[in-house]
Amino acid sequence: MNLTEHLATIDWSFPNLSNSGIHSLHWYPATYVAAIPGTLIPAFTQKNDVILDPFNGSGTTGVEAIRLGRKFIGIDTNPIALLMSEAKLYFPEPKTLKKQIDFIVEESEGLFGRAEVDPHPHHDELKAWYHPDTLFTLNRILTSIIKTDNLQIRKCLLAIFSGILKNASSQGRHWGWVCDNVKPKPFEIISKDALSIFLNAANEYVKLTELSHKAVQVHVEAETRKQTRARYKLLAGDCVTNMKSIKSEYVDFIVTSPPYYGVADYIKSQRLSYLWFDKDELAPERLGFRDFEKLRSFESGARSNRTRKNSHETYMKFIAAFFEQSFRVLKQGSSMALVVGESQARASTTDELIAAAQGQGFTLALRKERDIKLSRRRLMAKVKCEDILIFIKN
Structure with a gap:
């Protein structure tokens, strides 16, 4: 049985698992279970390989990549997402x-x-x-x-x-x-x-x-916190712009979940944090409410943007640019794994996403449906299910 056949046998819904430990530090909408990157990263990479998550979110991929001894690059437009990810990955004394x-x-x-x-x-x-x-x-x-x-x-x-x-x-x-x-x-x-x-x-x-760093040391014995911190980098801003700064064929594996069209509002979900962090003393850290509306305008596929003219066209144009950069930064023969979903009430996007990736040169190696818990479905604009998509850069 080859790797693709093996991955096809996995129940990617992981019905008996939920995010716990350091993953539960801070609530964030539309996160995926840590078992997804935790399963994919060992299958596709070796220790010290570079893992990229261009839609970093709450840092689930980053925590698993660092735990498993890999290097990690995370990108996000949402400063609150990067703040919680930093807290998960920094391992303070x-x-x-x-x-x-x-x-x-x-x-x-x-x-x-x-x-x-x-x-x-x-x-x-x-x-x-x-x-x-x-x-x-x-x-x-x-x-x-x-x-x-x-x-x-x-x-x-x-x-x-x-x-x-x-x-x-x-x-x-x-x-x-x-x-x-x-x-x-x-x-x-x-x-x-x-x-x-x-x-x-x-x-x-x-x-x-403390427990999280002990889990790291299971895979990288005797590694100090300082050494662990050197294995990750978090970048603020648009993923396409930030990916342009990454060298061609530098990344060994991409694991991410692009924003679902018209489903979640990542910036607005952290409204209280932006309100509290709008203080002059925090202005240099760019956490303030003064950036709230500006950040919302940059949020691709957000639920609150669904009624805007050409929102679907704008979303797909952004996704095409994302795939273009993903193909460029990935090493030849490497893979990209996406968790994707769509709302029953919005325009269908999964087939378009696949076509856009193939248009940039990717080959679809696996498409496997995963069910999501009813409690999570209620909060995500009636997303019925999700798909795991694995692409190869041939």
Whole structure:
């Protein structure tokens, strides 16, 4: 049985598996189960090979690539996606991280009055999402995080903070309500213990990142955190533009999931994070709300763009450019694996995607349908199923 025949026998829906451990650090829409890259990467690559995910998202491919001893390049237009990915891949020193967490808790538990913490610049909008006490505590936590001198530790702490914002809010419904800017009704506003929520999430991150690096050392024995960090690179911005900076035939394998046409809003789903991160002190890190609408305009295939004139044509033009660059950066004889899906309510795209890839010179080696869990289907514009597509650069 050759590799393609073997891959065809796999149940790619992985019905009994879900993302856990460091993969669960921060919620993100339309992610795929880690077992997909975890199965594909060993099948198509060797240690130290270069794995590319041009639509990095929450970093699922990157975590698996680094765990398995490969090098990784991730690209995304969404700074919040890159922030959470950085936290998953950086592996901070536990003592340094714990010391900074203790400092944040100490400052946030301080007995000084409310006037000593400047109100958040978006206080009036945030109070529509949070109880005043919760809002005050979150602002105090963020103010303390921003004081962190070490940039990478600060990013890890910001990722933890970003990850609790939905649960700390009074909007108890699923992410789509936040995505569509549906604020809780006044009678739904309830106080939540933001400091405990943050501290629990921070302690969990310390534990998970330690376990995650131990999982790396299973495949790369005795590798230090510093050595592990040297194996990944995250690039901000449009994938086609960033891929042009990668040398031809440099990449050994591409594993990714292009945005499904008209299905998810990746930028809008992180609305609360962009709102909180719009502070002058964070402007150099480009995490702020001031870029929110601009970033949305760059988001290919977003659900909110589905009614725009020529949106489908624009999406397919972008996909064609993506395949052109993918073919160029891949080594001869190497492969590209895509997880693709489409909404029953939108124009069909999977056959067009295949045709576009073939038009750039790829050969389709495998197309295998995978079912998705009902709970995930409800959140993704009625996506019934997905396909695993494997292409070869002959």
